Amino acid sequence: MTSQTHGISKTKYDKASLISEIKRLKRQHDALIVAHNYQIPEIQDLADYVGDSLGLSRQSALSDKKIIVFCGVHFMAETAAIFSPEKMILIPDLQAGCSLAASIDVSELKKWKKKYPDAVVVSYVNTSVEVKAESDYCCTSTNAVDIVNAIPKEKRILFIPDMFLGQYVAKITGRDIIIYPGECHVHARVRFSDMQKKIQHYPNSDFLIHPECGCVTNCMHHLASGDLDANSTYILSTGGMVKHAKKSNKKQFVVATEVGMLYPLRKENPEKEFIPLRSDMICEYMKMINLPKLRDSLKYLQYQVKVEKKVATKAYVPIRRMYEISKIKK
Numbered sequence: 001m002t003s004q005t006h007g008i009s010k011t012k013y014d015k016a017s018l019i020s021e022i023k024r025l026k027r028q029h030d031a032l033i034v035a036h037n038y039q040i041p042e043i044q045d046l047a048d049y050v051g052d053s054l055g056l057s058r059q060s061a062l063s064d065k066k067i068i069v070f071c072g073v074h075f076m077a078e079t080a081a082i083f084s085p086e087k088m089i090l091i092p093d094l095q096a097g098c099s100l101a102a103s104i105d106v107s108e109l110k111k112w113k114k115k116y117p118d119a120v121v122v123s124y125v126n127t128s129v130e131v132k133a134e135s136d137y138c139c140t141s142t143n144a145v146d147i148v149n150a151i152p153k154e155k156r157i158l159f160i161p162d163m164f165l166g167q168y169v170a171k172i173t174g175r176d177i178i179i180y181p182g183e184c185h186v187h188a189r190v191r192f193s194d195m196q197k198k199i200q201h202y203p204n205s206d207f208l209i210h211p212e213c214g215c216v217t218n219c220m221h222h223l224a225s226g227d228l229d230a231n232s233t234y235i236l237s238t239g240g241m242v243k244h245a246k247k248s249n250k251k252q253f254v255v256a257t258e259v260g261m262l263y264p265l266r267k268e269n270p271e272k273e274f275i276p277l278r279s280d281m282i283c284e285y286m287k288m289i290n291l292p293k294l295r296d297s298l299k300y301l302q303y304q305v306k307v308e309k310k311v312a313t314k315a316y317v318p319i320r321r322m323y324e325i326s327k328i329k330k
């Protein structure tokens with residue numbers, strides 16, 4: 001009992017001292033900390049900005065700070081480096097990768113392009129900078145449908161790397177899309193039967209489903225046939241989930257994405273209840289970043305993510321096209 005109590009107080013002491021050290025180092029280096037929605041709560045609480053991957057890159061570019069500590073996964077920090085080549089972009093753990101981004105590399109994409117030479121390549125932002133540099137357009141889960149709709153109708157599209165998002169976009173747009181069979185191991189495990197179970201338990205909830213989820217095409221089929229209630233089932237990006245939860249009159253939400261997302265949803269809406277569709281939707285890459293690693297990142301200015309200028313310039317083209325289309329939509 002004594003040692004347990006001692007252990008708890010020691011952890012609390014360490015955590016508190018780590019937090020104050022991080023704050024001190026952040027001031028000393030005049031750094032900006034940005035954190036993805038899937039990061040652990042302690043990291044989200046220390047961040048100047050919490051959001052999705054492109055939101056974080058945009059905030060990093062808009063900031064006047066020269067040192068950015070990017071608490072997310074590697075491809076996201078690379079995107080920030082493309083946006084802000086003059087800044088020092090740090091990631092606290094270089095091993096923080098992404099199974100979805102790793103599902104296609106540039107040699108695989110080049111082979112695919114050879115096979116379909118007239119096709120237009122649309123790549124989800126969860127890709128490496130080299131893959132982006134070989135793409136025609138980038139997209140996010142929020143704007144993927146708009147991007148595909150903006151491409152001339154007669155063009156065939158290669159959609160990489162997320163097959164569930166690709167299937168979702170193909171269904172909505174009715175376009176001829178060749179979909180790369182990549183997936184995120186966290187979202188892919190979601191089954192329609194998970195939805196059915198939660199609907200039975202929480203019949204008055206709204207269901208917020210990320211389009212990377214393995215159940216998304218099934219959900220769309222059931223929405224179209226009326227088996228799923230279109231007034232309580234929403235396929236949304238993480239940013240869309242935050243907006244929906246804020247404006248909805250519902251008090252209860254079942255959330256189908258990485259469980260870290262529950263923290264910003266609960267923080268923004270303390271009077272509402274958020275339930276994970278599956279409590280094992282945990283991205284181990286996102287959870288690699290913790291307080292000691294964030295402290296070390298600021299203390300030793302490690303690990304800097306650099307992108308070669310030539311590749312960055314090429315990779316910025318599909319990103320810029322995505323923004324141009326998104327602006328037109330606004």
Ligand code: SF4
Binds near residue numbers: 126285
């Ligand atoms: S949740 Fe999936 S897509 Fe997101 S960083 Fe983790 S592995 Fe990549």
